[in-house]
Amino acid sequence: MNTIKDVAREAGVSVATVSYVVNGTKKVSAEVEARVLEAAQKLNYRPNAAARSLRKSEARILGYELPLPETGDISSFMQRFAYGLTTHAAEAGYHIISFAAVGEDVVQTYRQMILAGRVDGFIVAGTNWHDDRIQFLVKQGFPFVSFGRTAIENPYSYVDVDGYDGLQQVIAHLLELGHENIAFVGWPKDSFSGDSREQGYIDALDSVGLAAQAVERSSNTIEGGYSAARKLITNHPEITAIACVSDVIAIGAVRYLSRHGYHVGQDIVVTGFDDIPLSQYVTPPLTTVTQPLDEVVFQLIDVLTHKIEEDSSYTSQTLLKPTLVIRDSTIGVSNL
Amino acid sequence: MNTIKDVAREAGVSVATVSYVVNGTKKVSAEVEARVLEAAQKLNYRPNAAARSLRKSEARILGYELPLPETGDISSFMQRFAYGLTTHAAEAGYHIISFAAVGEDVVQTYRQMILAGRVDGFIVAGTNWHDDRIQFLVKQGFPFVSFGRTAIENPYSYVDVDGYDGLQQVIAHLLELGHENIAFVGWPKDSFSGDSREQGYIDALDSVGLAAQAVERSSNTIEGGYSAARKLITNHPEITAIACVSDVIAIGAVRYLSRHGYHVGQDIVVTGFDDIPLSQYVTPPLTTVTQPLDEVVFQLIDVLTHKIEEDSSYTSQTLLKPTLVIRDSTIGVSNL
DNA sequence: TTGAAAGCGGTACCAG
């Protein structure tokens, strides 16, 4: 591994000069520049990251806490999310260090990475209402952006997808199809995104004078959706549509209905949310709502790097609109 | 951010002494040690990672190239893989830097990270027959372990799951159930793991005097499995079992068969490989082969850290046995 | 336009 000294010697200049041309930080005569470049090339020179970090007090690394993979997870959204983060970060000149929050004190992991100067900022995903990590980072004044909102008052930067709007779109679609008895399957009451999707459902019905009387809750599993559908059908036989908070739950609901003689898409319709890969392969393919993943990731990195490099007080709150994807589960013509 | 100097001042000792107690590298009197620890605690001290890296020429970071998420990917294996890597790496005192190989020259990314001293080693996944990355790393003599084998001759460390053995188990199970006309759906001929699973199928049949005459190939998609099943049924109406190289393909095959009047698990049986979460939710649940993910990840980190810390010439090649998981797609009783 | 040298925060050798 050649150092800046080797390059300087090879090019017959000082280390300062090499630094200038490598970083483009100072004007250097064309002739000298060429010589340095050639020497650097020849010696396969790359500035040592640690030395540079130490000197400039910047790691050029972003921290990202991997969400705990849920057993039976059928999505792959977070995988694409992580991939998108790394590619966009790379374009901005950053690497991503991923870490897993160990047991007890999640915040402790964040604190140590900050104290060690390991990272210049964090991307925080999987936020919950009163997110400890966000409270901590806000208090520390350490750069971060979250994917998803929380109930925390202090201003901080986030990028989120408007689940409220997503469900408004879903309900508008169902109303247009003539449905009036529309049920909803939500998550347990604890997540910001779950609750705002539900609110979108409630308000959309309310705005046309319909009531949201049939609501079930379920964990984000196929089994959960299955039994939620059972309860709805049993307790509210009048319903003709079930809007679900997620595709996974919707798939469970469709399964229950199909097994019990309903032709989903005709007798009764079902919608999901997320547009997971599987949603187009189930029978019938699922009407759902898709999140602008690439835009989310781009914004996340853009906001964070701006905060780090330009203006540490920069705060940006972005709400992106999701898109309704209509498939056979709401407009099924024939369901074999 | 307090430095070692601050701690030294606070404790009334030299920086050397602080370093000794923080790292436990030299004996220090109990009284001094206590004082230093207290000061460090009080000042919230954490050694600066860059400074330490620079001095010790070690990054305590491992590089991991994220596989490109395939559209329509239904698994989530690689997500759990990445999570497992991070947690095990953390236990060994390493962070994981993930990166995505940009377009043209994949190897270039590896080279630059090495030259910059960013990482102490690599975990290479998604290997192919003549993997450029592995050839490069072997030539460089840079520490790495791969998940998966290749055709490369030079010795290098890997951890892999024995797909050959997995298919032997599958076929043994099918033979036991009385099947004699067993087809196989493989991947296009290019992956080591695909080919060795296929060889397991061939040899298992061969060893009992049966021929492997019905083989189709398909990309790793549901659609691929669907049409592969169609071809098999059309060209080889005598078959009573289809062993697939992956769950995704198996799910496609099951779908074709179910749609065409077959009761999978009774009229005809199907097996997969990987035990993706979805495989237990399809109808009928899939008999498949599960990989010892946690053991894989543990070995990977263990071998790599050993190579980095103890003995750079250490080479270890581990082949782990997968486990057959029997579900209704081979022993279905009722397939409502 | 170029270079000498200080210093980022640690580690570890060597002396006491």
Added chain:
DNA sequence: CTGGTACCGCTTTCAA
């Protein structure tokens, strides 16, 4: 057992 200090590789100020 404790401490002074050189040095890891780079950036950047200041002077020439």
